[in-house]
Amino acid sequence: MKKINKILMFLMMFVLLALSVSAQEYVDSYDINVGVYDSGDLNSFKFVDSDIFIFHEEVGTPAYDVSYTFDDVDNFKSLQISFQATGSGQTHTAEIQMFNFDTQLYQTFYEYVLEDEIETLNLVVVDSERFINDSGSVIVKTYHAPTGAGLHYLEIDRLVLLPEDEQPVEEVSFCPTTVTENLNSFLLLIIVLVVLGLGIIISNPIIGILGSVGFILYGLSIVGCFIGVGSIVMGVGVILLLYFGFLEK
Numbered sequence: 001m002k003k004i005n006k007i008l009m010f011l012m013m014f015v016l017l018a019l020s021v022s023a024q025e026y027v028d029s030y031d032i033n034v035g036v037y038d039s040g041d042l043n044s045f046k047f048v049d050s051d052i053f054i055f056h057e058e059v060g061t062p063a064y065d066v067s068y069t070f071d072d073v074d075n076f077k078s079l080q081i082s083f084q085a086t087g088s089g090q091t092h093t094a095e096i097q098m099f100n101f102d103t104q105l106y107q108t109f110y111e112y113v114l115e116d117e118i119e120t121l122n123l124v125v126v127d128s129e130r131f132i133n134d135s136g137s138v139i140v141k142t143y144h145a146p147t148g149a150g151l152h153y154l155e156i157d158r159l160v161l162l163p164e165d166e167q168p169v170e171e172v173s174f175c176p177t178t179v180t181e182n183l184n185s186f187l188l189l190i191i192v193l194v195v196l197g198l199g200i201i202i203s204n205p206i207i208g209i210l211g212s213v214g215f216i217l218y219g220l221s222i223v224g225c226f227i228g229v230g231s232i233v234m235g236v237g238v239i240l241l242l243y244f245g246f247l248e249k
Contacts, residue, residue, distance in 0.1 A: 063148025
């Protein structure tokens with residue numbers, strides 16, 4: 001049984017590594033070059049929830065110019081943003097841009113005016129290496145060139161780089177977009193769990209159940225749900241596997 005535990009433990013570690021490699025990239029810093037900050041922080045960009053990053057226009061030209069930097073990026077295929085532009089009488093066009101390090105210019109990927117409700121966009125980036133500098137940084141910008149009115153707001157609920165050409169998500173809820181956007185990794189997780197769970201449960205039912213539950217929650221944390229809880233429970237499961245796999249007499 002000890003040999004089985006060791007094999008299954010190494011299989012778990014291999015899959016966790018594979019899932020981590022395919023994870024999405026989050027905003028590491030932001031800079032409000034022009035505009036007025038209202039609320040939110042870096043965590044606001046991670047998930048579609050009630051924690052939203054909000055700022056509003058200045059009365060001047062441009063109305064706002066806000067950049068968002070992703071660090072340590074190796075590659076990506078798309079940019080996903082869930083946002084809403086609010087304010088009465090808003091008619092000017094604003095842009096979602098990304099800095100092209102080959103041309104040294106910002107490239108526009110999407111234009112918007114007024115969004116009555118949160119909209120989720122998936123912007124596929126062809127040849128994304130042009131948008132990653134030598135240090136692994138990617139710079140995204142929301143830019144409003146015309147003169148601002150002061151009472152127009154931009155609310156961003158999610159801003160991430162994704163490793164695949166994902167499809168936009170229509171619905172929003174507690175964990176709406178993240179399971180779908182990492183569906184391949186999640187399916188891989190389920191398949192491995194079938195083999196892993198059965199093997200461990202046969203070897204040791206208690207460890208098998210705890211390890212499997214932890215592994216499931218960790219997988220959900222990779223795709224954006226129950227982050228923290230999943231990592232803790234997964235950690236307990238791995239510790240138990242290590243103990244009974246290597247130290248059990």
